[in-house]
Amino acid sequence: MTDQARSPHRRRPSKPYRRPKKDPVRILAFEALRAVDERDAYANLVLPPLLRKARAAGELDSRDAAFATELVYGTLRRQGTYDAIIAACVDRPLREVDPPVLDVLSLGAHQLLGTRIPTHAAVSASVELARCVLGDGRAKFVNAVLRRISAHDLDGWLDRVAPPYDEDPEDHLGVVHAHPRWIVSALWDALGGGRAGLEDLLAADNERPEVTLVARPGRATVEELLSEDTGAALPGRWSPYAVRLTEGGEPGAIDAVQEGRAGVQDEGSQLVAIALANAPLRGSDTRWLDGCAGPGGKAALLAALAAERGATLLAAEKQPHRARLVARALAGNPGPYQVIAADGTRPAWRPGSFDRVLVDVPCTGLGALRRRPEARWRRRPEDLAGFAPLQRGLLEEALRAVRIGGVVGYATCSPHLAETRAVVDDVLKRAPEAGAERIDARPLLPGVPALGDGPDIQLWPHLHGTDAMYLALLRRTA
DSSP: OOHHHHOTTOOOOOOOOOOOOOOHHHHHHHHHHHHHHHHOOOHHHHHHHHHHHHHHTTSOOHHHHHHHHHHHHHHHHTHHHHHHHHHTTSSSOGGGSOHHHHHHHHHHHHHHHSSOOOHHHHHHHHHHHHHHHTOHHHHHHHHHHHHHHTTSOHHHHHHHHSOOTTTOHHHHHHHHHTOOHHHHHHHHHHHOSOHHHHHHHHHHHTSOOOEEEEEOTTTOOHHHHHHSSOSSEEEOSSOTTEEEETTOOOGGGSHHHHTTSEEEOOHHHHHHHHHHHHSOOSSOOOEEEETTOTTSHHHHHHHHHHHHTTOEEEEEESSHHHHHHHHHHHTTOSSOEEEEEOOTTSOSSOTTOEEEEEEEOOOOOGGGTTTOTTHHHHOOTTHHHHHHHHHHHHHHHHHHHEEEEEEEEEEESOOOGGGTHHHHHHHHHHOGGGOEEEEOOGGGSTTOOOOOSSSSEEOOHHHHSSOOOEEEEEEEOO
């Protein structure tokens, strides 16, 4: 017997190195999350070109593209919740975990807690992703953390990481529904009522919204869009021009969308334009203004509605590149219109020039968290103060731009009281010389329920299936 055979410590032959398996879907999802994190990009702008490139290269099919989309948006929506869970599974403060590692962990946490992927498959695939994009050393760390996360389901983790509701309602709801505490508090104030309605709203923010189309009047019809081979499609709930693609679908493949006769537009955005267009006027109705027209969705609908009445729309947008988007959206409108690059707070038009004016002002975007989930983690309470002077300035100039008897629509894609009623109240108090009065906007949207006490309109994702659009209508009286 040889000495080697006698030795109890004889080494086993080492396994040959195995290269990690590249998964195009998860690598693409990781790249999208890194772009959102590193460049403050928005997923709805980053993800489509990544998907187009991968599909052109033959790396993804339609099911893969849908899965990649779910990974990205699902991870971003639940980021705060997953951060709390990951923090409970690591031995260091979360800020000391490298951001790329945290992105892989978040993707893994979403697969474990937010999808039906089997546990072993979710862990294995995430570790392979880590090996590809982080290296073998950090992949071991990812493996260890994900195995700890897999010890409980989502409800089990929420019981462990969310503070009790009775002790801290806002923080509890923030962790459970993945919203920052300050946004939970702001939405609660804006919505009013008790816990149940707020939880419905927060849950709706975490649901993937339907794709909604608008058939621009005089250029396309709802019937035409419904007849397209777009998968399951239904008429809109509230807008006479809306079509909902209930199974997603690819809007860019629809002829009317390609030709600019129809577009992708949330139904709440359509309702804002419709209410302004239908507001009763005293006198002429020939000149309309969209004072914050970019990127062009409301302007295109307004231009089409104006053309039906023989009116002209002037679409103004401060940023030249966004003004070009507006021009593209309005191209082919059957009636006269004009697009200019102009600052609505330093208008290029004379006071009293218009019969109808819309200002859909820049805001925090808290009403569109379904579509831009990363915004909830990017926005800060101090952003409100940054938008406030601009919002007031735009509304003041809009009131100067409209003639006596004309109507101004002040709109935001935010339900935050500091960006909605407070702005309108403040401007009416600060600028009494404008001589404006509120119009009850609710009768202008017949059939739309739960519009509140008025006279302003506030739409909600959980009540109307729309973004949380706000609209105040003001008539110039002096």
